[in-house]
Amino acid sequence: MNRLSVPSGRRLRPGGRMRATAVTLSLAAAGALAGTVPAAQAAPVHSAPVHHGGGPQCRGEGVDPAALIRYRSDILIKAPLSSVFTLQADVERWPDWQEPVLSMKRLDPGPLRKGSRFRWTTPAPPTPTTPATTLTITSTVRQLRHDACILWSGPAIGDGVRIDEGVHLWTFTRVRGGVRVHTEETWTGDQVEADVPRATEILGQGLEAWLADLKAAAEARAGRRTVR
Numbered sequence: 001m002n003r004l005s006v007p008s009g010r011r012l013r014p015g016g017r018m019r020a021t022a023v024t025l026s027l028a029a030a031g032a033l034a035g036t037v038p039a040a041q042a043a044p045v046h047s048a049p050v051h052h053g054g055g056p057q058c059r060g061e062g063v064d065p066a067a068l069i070r071y072r073s074d075i076l077i078k079a080p081l082s083s084v085f086t087l088q089a090d091v092e093r094w095p096d097w098q099e100p101v102l103s104m105k106r107l108d109p110g111p112l113r114k115g116s117r118f119r120w121t122t123p124a125p126p127t128p129t130t131p132a133t134t135l136t137i138t139s140t141v142r143q144l145r146h147d148a149c150i151l152w153s154g155p156a157i158g159d160g161v162r163i164d165e166g167v168h169l170w171t172f173t174r175v176r177g178g179v180r181v182h183t184e185e186t187w188t189g190d191q192v193e194a195d196v197p198r199a200t201e202i203l204g205q206g207l208e209a210w211l212a213d214l215k216a217a218a219e220a221r222a223g224r225r226t227v228r
Helices: 016-035 081-089 091-097 192-227
Strands: 069-077 103-106 117-124 133-145 149-158 161-175 178-188
Touching: 069 192, 081 091, 081 161, 081 178, 081 192, 091 103, 091 117, 091 192, 133 161, 178 192
Parallel strands: none
Antiparallel strands: 069 178, 103 117, 117 133, 133 149, 149 161, 161 178
16 A cells, blocks of 8 residues: 655655655545546556456465556666565565655564554645545555565555555566566555546556655665675
């Protein structure tokens, strides 16, 4: 599930606020979907076609094949595979490199694995039909393969904003020049399904911003290790 403000004391790197805004909009604007852009005028950004099976998976599971709202994207990260995967899988440290993540709490001990749960929050700005609010997202890991993939799902709930279930898949593949990171997500719920094209566009903005933050953090860490 996707993720405006920067927590007190945290330095915002150049361009960070723009990325943070896009990410938060991926959830916050969902509350205003029914009254913002008529479906006939909205066009999903880089929207992928619907796949009912055969798409990327993690241990045999993928995103919701029946969901009306979906987006997928890829990025090349010039860093070691293990470093990229660890950065994403260490959910407790997300606030270190993702400004929009205000709080993060693991709900069970030990390394992240199938069945692990974590609860995190992110602020959502006001929209024409919803007030400013803080979204609470409770995610459950459905599948995980070390250095290969993670799949989690869960609801996002705030004051007047709700996504019943987001299913989020990440895959990591070593390729020439680094790591190919693939992500895709689906949303379900009456509120977001009121305007599917607009919701898809918003979801895409959020995932592209997340990929950009992951790339920046992983490559910065790889660069520091090279210097040493």
